[in-house]
Amino acid sequence: MAGPLTGIxxxxxxxxxxxxFCGMMLADQGATVTVLHRPGRPPDPRLALSRSRNLVEIDLKSAEGIETARKLAKKADGLIEGFRPGVMERLGLGPDALLSDNPKLVYGRMTGWGQYGSLAAAAGHDINYISLSGALHAFGRAGEKPTPPTNMVGDFGGGGMMLAFGMVSALLHAKTGGTGQVIDCAMTDGSAALMAMIFDFHNIGHWRDERGVNMLDTGAHFYDTYETSDDKFVSIGSIEPQFYAELRQVAGLEEDTDFDAQMDQRQWPALKEKLTTLFKTKTRSQWCDLMEGTDICFAPVLSLAEAKEHPHNVERQTFVDVGGMMQPAPVPRYSVTVSDPPTRPV
Structure with a gap:
């Protein structure tokens, strides 16, 4: 694969x-990623998370399989594993063993709770990790229970993406004269880091520690989704005064002085009711005709199927065909080191 990580x-x-997901990110950028999988259990070739990989079947319950894994690690720049703490050590494939074989090896460890701490040995899932970090508490409507944003924040943002960042950082360190090292990537830590701005806002008194009452969590009337007359939805994010003014102008709200109180949180519920009624008067398509492409900060809320067909996404090739399956394209994009199109694993 071509890309900025070619040769890794x-x-x-x-x-x-x-x-x-971390492996996909690295492979998308040109790294040669070899997946070691159980006998008869290869990754599903239809999935984006499996793409652009080399597959090697290996039995880690056998001495021969362990020896094969160790030999492969001797020649590798990096390694990714997501077992519970201690599993790789019991297999004889822990960091001490593999770094002694290959001092430049970057050993990436992905877990929910981390390699140490009172919960390190416990089972868990994204919903639990983002609960502990404070993130899940912030997601949801006012007066309602916390709502997990699927598993985006723990598994993928605070986990896979954070490990990919850590891998590239440690690989750069090793390639510029440093040694290999172990990366302890915990989804609790990662999801807490993703909440840095919200913690900042709370620390300086600009964020109430409640759901659905703040500017960015659907508390504000100008930062929310609204249902349209055809039972679809649109989103607005008219925070800045000039964007808010354009929303009022296009929506016919310039003469309604109630909307002068944009930042008066006491007025937000009543103003939200007005916008709820307003957006129900037209279809999503009609609102798109009026607002899409303006500085209102507007977008239709598209389904998974619709997102692949939107003209902007088509123009940018945001989704690409990989073996007959439409998948999100590799990101980000580079001006010089253009990555090859992703492929099915082999």
Whole structure:
């Protein structure tokens, strides 16, 4: 694969979710990523999380399989594993063993709770990790229970993406004269880091520690989604005064002086009711005709199927065909080191 990571060799121990996502990110950027999987259990070739990989079947319950894994790690620049703490050590494939073989190896460890701490040995999922970090508490409507944003924040943002960042950082360190090292990537830590701005706002008194009452969590009338007359939805994010003024102008609200109180939180519920009624008067398509492409900060809320067909996404090739499956394209994009199109694993 061509890309900025061409020439980097990564060993990925097969797993679920955030580990494969990290492997996908590295492979998308040109790294050669070899997945070691259980006998008869190769990654599903239809999935984006499996793409652009080399597959090697290996039995980690056998001495021969362990020796094969160790030999591959000797020649690798990096390694990704997502087992519970201690599993790789019991297999004889822990960091001490593999770094003694290959002092430049970057050993990436993906877990929910981290390699140490009172919860390190416990089972868990994204919903639990973002609960502990304070993130889940912030997601949801006012007066309602916390709502997980699928598993974006723990598994993928705070997990897989954070590990990919850590891998590239440590690989750069090793390539510029440093040694290899272990990366302890915990989804609790990562999801807390993703909440940095919200913690900042709370620390300086600009964020109430409640759901659905703040500017960015659907508390504000000018930052929310609204249902249209055809039972679809649109989103607005008219925070800045000039964007808010354009919203009022296009929506016919210039003469309604109630909307002068944009930042008066006491007025937000009543203003939201007005906008709820207003957006129900037209279809989503009609609102798009009026607002899409303006500085209102507007977009239709598209389904998974619709997102692939939107003209902007089509123009940018945001989704690409990989073996007959439409998948999100590799990101980000580079001006010089253009990545090859992703492929099915082989």
């Amino acid at each position: 060799n990564i060993i990925e121990f097969a797993g679920l979710g955030p580990g494969p």
